[in-house]
Amino acid sequence: xxAAAPEPKANMGKPVPRYDAVAKxxxxxTYGSDMPLDNPAYAFLVTSxxxxxxxxxxxxxxxxxxxxxxxxxxxxxxxxxKESKLFSNGGYxxxxxxxxxxxxxxxxxxxxxxxxxxxxxxxxEAANRVxxxxxxxxxxxxxxxxxxxxxxxxxxxxQFKEDxxxxxxxxAFDEAEVQLTASYETPTQHHNPMELFxxxxxxxxxxxxxxxxxxxxxxxKNGVAEQLGIDADxxxxxxxxxxGGFGSRGSMTPRTAIIAGIAKRLNRPIKLVPTxxxxxxxxxxxxxxxxxxxxxxxxxxxxxxxRHEGAEVSSRADPYCVGGTKxxxxxxxxxxxxxxxxxxxxxxxTPGFMRSxxxxxxLFALESAMDELAVKLNxxxxxxxxxxxxxxxxxxxxxxxxxxxxxxxxxxxxAFGWAQRSAAPKSMSDGDWxxxxxxxxxxxxxxxxxxxxxxRLQRDGRTRVEIAGHEIGTGAYTILAQxxxxxLGVPLEKVAVFIGDxxxxxxxxxxxxxxxxxxxxxxxxxxxxxxxxxxxxxMPNESLADKAKETVGMGQTPSTEAARSDRPLDLEKAxxxxxxxxxxxxxxxxxxxxxxxxFKAMHSGHARLVGGAAMKDKIAYAFGxxxxxxxxxxxxxxxxxxxLVGAFAAGRIMNPRTARSQxxxxxxxxxxxxxxxxxxxxxxxxxxxxxxxxxxxxxxxADVPGVExxxxxxxxxxxxxxxxxxxGELANVGTNAAICNAIYHATGQxxxxxxxxxxxxxx
Amino acid sequence: xSDISSSQSSGFDRRAFMAxxxxxxxxxxxxRATAQEARAPAVQDPALPxxxxxxxxxxxxxxxxxxxxTVLDALREHLKLTGSKKGCDHGQCGACTVLIGxxxxxxxxxxxxxxxxxxxxxxxxxxxxxxxHPMQQAFVDNDAFQCGYCTPGQIMSAIACVKEGHAGTDxxxxxxxxxxxxxxxxxxxxxxxxxxxxxxxxxG
Numbered sequence: 001x002x003a004a005a006p007e008p009k010a011n012m013g014k015p016v017p018r019y020d021a022v023a024k025x026x027x028x029x030t031y032g033s034d035m036p037l038d039n040p041a042y043a044f045l046v047t048s049x050x051x052x053x054x055x056x057x058x059x060x061x062x063x064x065x066x067x068x069x070x071x072x073x074x075x076x077x078x079x080x081x082k083e084s085k086l087f088s089n090g091g092y093x094x095x096x097x098x099x100x101x102x103x104x105x106x107x108x109x110x111x112x113x114x115x116x117x118x119x120x121x122x123x124x125e126a127a128n129r130v131x132x133x134x135x136x137x138x139x140x141x142x143x144x145x146x147x148x149x150x151x152x153x154x155x156x157x158x159q160f161k162e163d164x165x166x167x168x169x170x171x172a173f174d175e176a177e178v179q180l181t182a183s184y185e186t187p188t189q190h191h192n193p194m195e196l197f198x199x200x201x202x203x204x205x206x207x208x209x210x211x212x213x214x215x216x217x218x219x220x221k222n223g224v225a226e227q228l229g230i231d232a233d234x235x236x237x238x239x240x241x242x243x244g245g246f247g248s249r250g251s252m253t254p255r256t257a258i259i260a261g262i263a264k265r266l267n268r269p270i271k272l273v274p275t276x277x278x279x280x281x282x283x284x285x286x287x288x289x290x291x292x293x294x295x296x297x298x299x300x301x302x303x304x305x306x307r308h309e310g311a312e313v314s315s316r317a318d319p320y321c322v323g324g325t326k327x328x329x330x331x332x333x334x335x336x337x338x339x340x341x342x343x344x345x346x347x348x349x350t351p352g353f354m355r356s357x358x359x360x361x362x363l364f365a366l367e368s369a370m371d372e373l374a375v376k377l378n379x380x381x382x383x384x385x386x387x388x389x390x391x392x393x394x395x396x397x398x399x400x401x402x403x404x405x406x407x408x409x410x411x412x413x414x415a416f417g418w419a420q421r422s423a424a425p426k427s428m429s430d431g432d433w434x435x436x437x438x439x440x441x442x443x444x445x446x447x448x449x450x451x452x453x454x455x456r457l458q459r460d461g462r463t464r465v466e467i468a469g470h471e472i473g474t475g476a477y478t479i480l481a482q483x484x485x486x487x488l489g490v491p492l493e494k495v496a497v498f499i500g501d502x503x504x505x506x507x508x509x510x511x512x513x514x515x516x517x518x519x520x521x522x523x524x525x526x527x528x529x530x531x532x533x534x535x536x537x538x539m540p541n542e543s544l545a546d547k548a549k550e551t552v553g554m555g556q557t558p559s560t561e562a563a564r565s566d567r568p569l570d571l572e573k574a575x576x577x578x579x580x581x582x583x584x585x586x587x588x589x590x591x592x593x594x595x596x597x598x599f600k601a602m603h604s605g606h607a608r609l610v611g612g613a614a615m616k617d618k619i620a621y622a623f624g625x626x627x628x629x630x631x632x633x634x635x636x637x638x639x640x641x642x643x644l645v646g647a648f649a650a651g652r653i654m655n656p657r658t659a660r661s662q663x664x665x666x667x668x669x670x671x672x673x674x675x676x677x678x679x680x681x682x683x684x685x686x687x688x689x690x691x692x693x694x695x696x697x698x699x700x701x702a703d704v705p706g707v708e709x710x711x712x713x714x715x716x717x718x719x720x721x722x723x724x725x726x727x728g729e730l731a732n733v734g735t736n737a738a739i740c741n742a743i744y745h746a747t748g749q750x751x752x753x754x755x756x757x758x759x760x761x762x763x
Numbered sequence: 764x765s766d767i768s769s770s771q772s773s774g775f776d777r778r779a780f781m782a783x784x785x786x787x788x789x790x791x792x793x794x795r796a797t798a799q800e801a802r803a804p805a806v807q808d809p810a811l812p813x814x815x816x817x818x819x820x821x822x823x824x825x826x827x828x829x830x831x832x833t834v835l836d837a838l839r840e841h842l843k844l845t846g847s848k849k850g851c852d853h854g855q856c857g858a859c860t861v862l863i864g865x866x867x868x869x870x871x872x873x874x875x876x877x878x879x880x881x882x883x884x885x886x887x888x889x890x891x892x893x894x895x896h897p898m899q900q901a902f903v904d905n906d907a908f909q910c911g912y913c914t915p916g917q918i919m920s921a922i923a924c925v926k927e928g929h930a931g932t933d934x935x936x937x938x939x940x941x942x943x944x945x946x947x948x949x950x951x952x953x954x955x956x957x958x959x960x961x962x963x964x965x966x967g
Contacts, residue, residue: 020911261829702937
């Protein structure tokens with residue numbers, strides 16, 4: 001057994017290798033642009049060189065002379081497309097800015113032409129020969145630019161329902177023995193999944209097949225159908241493998257319907273592979289945010305007042321926001337809480353979900369402020385969290401379904417060696433290196449969405465599981481196979497899993513860390529249906545419910561342990577009794593509290609996530625604690641993070657191997673969000689500057705010498721049948737604060753603006 | 764560039780190719796439209812196909828290619844070997860890494876014509892009779908990937924890293940594997956995989 005496959009603790013599945021491991025190491029895993037097409041034409045995008053204004057004219061003569069050019073599509077001759085509403089407002093789209101609709105330009109890098117040619121090389125050549133005459137208007141780039149507008153998020157974004165508050169914050173803060181007011185900033189960041197934002201479209205008669213990396217094949221299918229004005233049954237999205245998502249592929253981008261429309265007109269398959277830099281402007285991103293935190297506490301560390309005000313940038317067209325106050329106002333016990341989230345509109349493309357969208361920026365602010373408060377109180381920051389730990393969230397008083405925050409702190413502190421820390425800043429060093437230890441809490445809402453599945457069981461035990469889930473690197477294939485094998489009592493190697501295809505039963509968007517809970521709960525339910533049919537054949541006179549319960553633990557929650565194969569069905573006998581060779585069942589599962597229109601919405605590709613803080617009489621979150629060591633060179637100010645240690649509790653762990661890998665990647669993402677990642681914007685032109693992998697810094701192997709993940713055993717019977725909380729977005733939260741807290745410890749300098757680079761250190 | 768003169772057709776010659784390549788270097792590879800007027804006219808239409816034979820995974824493949832075609836696009840678009848991935852097309856991410864001879868190269872920055880006559884090995888050429896290469900097996904054992912998109916490039920790079928003698932310490936592995944970006948950040952597991960496979964690869 002390797003470090004990659006931790007020994008399972010209680011309420012954890014087996015750390016089996018990935019279902020898709022061999023396909024991925026042999027190059028046989030097929031991603032969107034790997035799909036073979038019959039005689040494709042190649043598309044290359046031309047994107048806007050200004051952020052605001054109009055196109056006066058194109059000069060296409062030079063471009064059209066390039067051998068192999070078939071067509072150049074601009075707003076003057078583009079296929080007409082219908083509008084789609086913003087994902088956050090009940091639609092499919094990540095932006096309502098529809099390129100090629102008019103001569104108007106709303107942001108830098110907007111698609112303004114598509115060159116179609118016989119080869120990729122010719123399309124690229126011609127695209128570079130497209131000349132554009134613009135009338136440019138001075139754009140507003142970000143917070144400090146002239147011409148932006150600012151307004152409260154509430155009332156303009158349907159997903160942002162309230163600014164949480166309770167008690168009398170102003171009075172309590174005024175009267176608090178210890179007060180802290182601090183402002184924080186987080187930068188623009190881009191997902192930069194390794195797979196580019198490719199799209200291949202092929203029509204067969206009036207049916208469209210789309211090969212595209214997507215985190216929501218049902219959303220994309222229905223969204224493209226809506227834009228093209230055709231029946232959704234005529235659109236199929238296929239992507240058995242997705243080369244990373246991180247939120248960038250959850251909502252529809254404008255490129256897909258454009259390419260589909262052109263392919264239809266040309267009557268030929270089209271393959272588009274945009275460039276890395278185009279990915280910065282044709283999809284979404286994490287917008288820059290600003291925060292003011294006010295904390296009031298008693299001398300013994302009890303929070304008495306907390307206020308979190310956040311501001312986020314969005315586009316002129318769309319009121320996107322992440323609104324993380326729903327989490328930061330509920331994390332700690334505090335009787336007087338106030339909050340406000342505002343949206344600032346600038347001439348930018350519309351931002352969107354990026355891994356832990358609300359928690360990464362909002363917990364950076366809160367968890368930095370908690371550390372500052374601990375310093376003011378002369379208190380160990382771990383103890384400050386312990387003093388303010390709670391079993392009920394303070395806004396509505398609802399109980400957490402389970403909460404292992406302090407257990408995570410204690411486990412991680414032990415593994416890290418927190419006790420060896422000397423509390424005073426600048427008190428630890430190693431030669432030229434100042435050493436700092438820092439920590440922070442992480443949490444992420446437990447979310448679920450309706451999901452459907454089909455399960456087919458053969459007499460010989462071979463099983464086929466079908467659900468339109470998504471393999472974005474999370475291990476979806478693997479845990480679905482494990483779930484079915486356990487639930488049916490068949491060997492794992494007999495289970496075949498089919499996901500990533502909108503012709504399969506609808507699964508949820510692979511976002512909000514809901515996939516494992518939702519898809520596994522659906523598959524468990526349908527496996528039970530299969531078993532029930534076999535039971536009925538074997539035991540026609542028994543009370544089905546009683547017998548089923550007794551024999552395989554049906555109806556128990558979470559029932560996976562009980563359903564293990566220790567008492568397997570005799571399949572041969574059962575199938576003989578049934579008089580059939582195959583049992584196939586289809587079922588639709590929805591979580592507790594799902595809205596009435598859930599199943600309808602599921603089929604039409606509308607995400608209906610429930611859970612987290614929005615549950616009726618309870619609140620469900622996964623928790624963790626993260627400890628980091630930073631080293632700051634006292635002469636060069638170089639900052640390194642040699643050790644990242646995280647302990648996490650997230651309900652049932654389906655597979656400790658895939659769980660550990662996701663959390664490990666998350667910790668590294670968290671470090672990166674503190675020290676490396678920022679998309680630089682030219683304030684004068686509202687254009688992204690560092691839109692490539694050489695200048696947009698993401699971690700490489702040499703950046704992460706030591707990462708340790710500790711999985712805590714936790715059982716939660718109040719969330720979903722699978723008992724899983726979801727952990728894909730848990731580990732990259734709070735890390736940014738932990739790093740800044742460690743930098744303070746190393747240098748005595750408090751840094752409140754990310755990312756921290758060596759030029760920000762003033763030792 | 765010394766080996767590209769072997770097979771020519773369509774009136775292609777090396778002098779014209781070099782001039783064309785120099786000219787195209789002025790053209791940004793991205794499609795940001797510019798108002799810039801002045802562009803040197805190509806000496807010869809580079810879209811005219813050129814015959815080339817690539818030796819890939821031990822087999823000769825005869826192709827007729829646009830002279831600007833990279834090894835990566837030749838593999839993916841013309842030979843249907845889609846294991847090698849396009850992640851940036853700028854040599855910045857390493858997803859397209861293949862071996863040319865024993866050397867690891869980013870196939871997105873290598874023109875197919877420049878690779879003629881050399882042994883190209885891709886991820887598809889590693890496993891023999893369904894038996895995984897030790898590095899592939901080590902990646903499976905150590906869960907050295909998540910989404911898998913960078914994995915073919917990581918594996919090719921890792922094999923070269925060992926053969927170069929750069930797998931002696933964890934720090935060396937980290938340094939010499941830093942040309943391959945893994946956005947899922949499976950890095951510690953990649954280091955463990957390289958360590959596991961190294962002795963077997965060194966042994967041959």
